[in-house]
Amino acid sequence: MPSPIPVTRLLPADLCPSPELGTFSSPLTKPQAGSSLQVPVQRFASRAASRLWSSVIHWKELRAVEPVGSGGFGSVYKAEYFGETVALKRVNKCAKNKLASRQSFWAELNAAHLRHANIVRVIAATTAVPADFEDERSIGTILMEFVRGGNxxxxxxxxxxxxxxxxxxxxxxxxxxxxxxxxxxxxxxxxxxxxxxxxxxxxxxxxxxxxxxxxxxxxxxxxxxxxxxxxxxxxxxxxxxxxxxxxxxxxxxxxxxxxxxxxxxxxxxxxxxxxxxxxxxxxxxxxxxxxxxxxxxxxxxxxxxxxxxxxxxxxxxxxxxxxxxxxxxxxxxxxxxxxxxxxxxxxxxxxxxx
The missing domain is CATH 1.10.510.10 (Transferase(Phosphotransferase) domain 1)
Structure with a gap:
């Protein structure tokens, strides 16, 4: 589902979604001249962690989804992705303000390209999901690092x-x-x-x-x-x-x-x-x-x-x-x-x- 407002108002120019994006592509990657979208260069200590950085969400690798909490425009779940624990956030439509809930999803990605020890890391995001994950209330899905200590x-x-x-x-x-x-x-x-x-x-x-x-x-x-x-x-x-x-x-x-x-x-x-x-x-x-x-x-x-x-x-x-x-x-x-x-x-x- 496309954003109802120009995405460039919410994301840096080099991180905006492109028409080349596939069905389950993340909007967090840069297009390279003459090639398909590439994953940002980022290395992590574990092999599994590095595999999380993909331009697609590999839904078949998502396991053990269980609810953690909800509020505002979304619900958060604990899940396993390539054997690693992650947080899955589903941004839902708001019956009273559908525009606001869609804008909220895109706003979630304003800091997705940033990496800092005191900011929750975004792994991938998409506005499309396969049929077996489909939820008519959902606008988009975001995978993030799972932070274990509560708030x-x-x-x-x-x-x-x-x-x-x-x-x-x-x-x-x-x-x-x-x-x-x-x-x-x-x-x-x-x-x-x-x-x-x-x-x-x-x-x-x-x-x-x-x-x-x-x-x-x-x-x-x-x-x-x-x-x-x-x-x-x-x-x-x-x-x-x-x-x-x-x-x-x-x-x-x-x-x-x-x-x-x-x-x-x-x-x-x-x-x-x-x-x-x-x-x-x-x-x-x-x-x-x-x-x-x-x-x-x-x-x-x-x-x-x-x-x-x-x-x-x-x-x-x-x-x-x-x-x-x-x-x-x-x-x-x-x-x-x-x-x-x-x-x-x-x-x-x-x-x-x-």
Whole structure:
């Protein structure tokens, strides 16, 4: 199924689908002059992993598909592909907004050509499937690396073990490294939140779910969000005021969302309570932000410095927010000064769920 909007609005020119694509071809590969589409040059340690990089999805090699979760415009499954565990995401039609769900699928591929330790790797994607995999609700299928450790939402709210300063600062630094890399390549995520940050088996953060993302034109610092990009929105609790006002978005939108996410890591509480519309109005008109006054965690030295950092991240004026590149050394400095579990002040910087 073709995208209802020009794919060049969502993907770099050298990664756009070509009419030469076969029935089950991935749109993630470059056409070579005088030849069929070739797989990007990429080497991996294991032979099986390297076989994942193909311009087609070999459906007969897909095994043991089992549901993992669903939300937004899609469902995610755990599967085996050439004997390796992968994640399969099926982007579904939204009955209320079919255009938005199609745009969401193409937006998922904005970062597919990028490789970074703190970004979930895309293996292949297609808008066509064989008959035995056919689902009338599906728009397209994406194969990605499988990240085994759950997500930050679960780590914050569902697990009893404490999150000390050394840990939440490390998680924050991981997210910032991923954002810095994305922004350097002109990709704005626009839906940074704990549920969209996965944890690897090594306890490292990986940014996932690019269904709301935008690709900035080369040399542009911001981009207007028009009606043709109706998929853009993100989660209202993490949405910056400029997006709520319908103004052009920039990488600074992700910095605002990062600030809310870091606050959640520190406090292990939801950022806002109350009616959705009231929260949206208050964020724009009254400068509502998550509370830092009532939390003892912000009374420690690390907490006070983190409080200052947060206030810069969620500034109402996006021009006053630091970039991911500027924030990263500041957070690294906080990490180096973070107290350990043996310090007397550990109760001020480690929040444990009851």
């Amino acid at each position: 930050l939402q679960q780590a914050i709210y569902d697990r009893a073990e404490p999150l000390g300063a050394d840990r939440w600062l490390r998680y924050g630094a991981d997210i910032l490294r991923g954002l810095r890399f994305l922004h350097a390549h002109g990709v704005v995520h626009l839906d940074i939140k704990p549920a969209n940050v996965l944890l690897s088996s090594g306890d490292a953060c990986k940014i996932a779910d690019f269904g709301c993302s935008l690709k900035l034109d080369r040399g542009c610092e911001a981009r207007a969000v028009g009606p043709h990009l109706s998929h853009v929105g993100g989660t209202y609790t993490h949405r910056p005021p400029e997006m709520l006002r319908g103004e052009p978005v920039s990488p600074k939108a992700d910095i605002f969302s990062f600030g809310i996410t870091l606050w959640q890591l520190v406090t292990r509480e939801p950022p806002y309570t109350g009616d959705r519309q009231h929260v949206l109005y208050a964020v724009v008109a009254r400068g509502l932000r998550p509370s830092v006054d009532a939390h003892p965690v912000f009374r420690s030295e690390i907490g006070r410095r983190c409080r200052t950092l947060l206030s810069r991240c969620w500034s109402a004026d996006c021009r006053c927010r630091p970039s991911a590149r500027e924030l990263q050394p500041q957070l690294d400095e906080l990490r180096h000064g973070a107290v350990t579990s043996h310090d007397d002040t550990r109760d001020d910087v480690a929040i444990q769920k009851p």
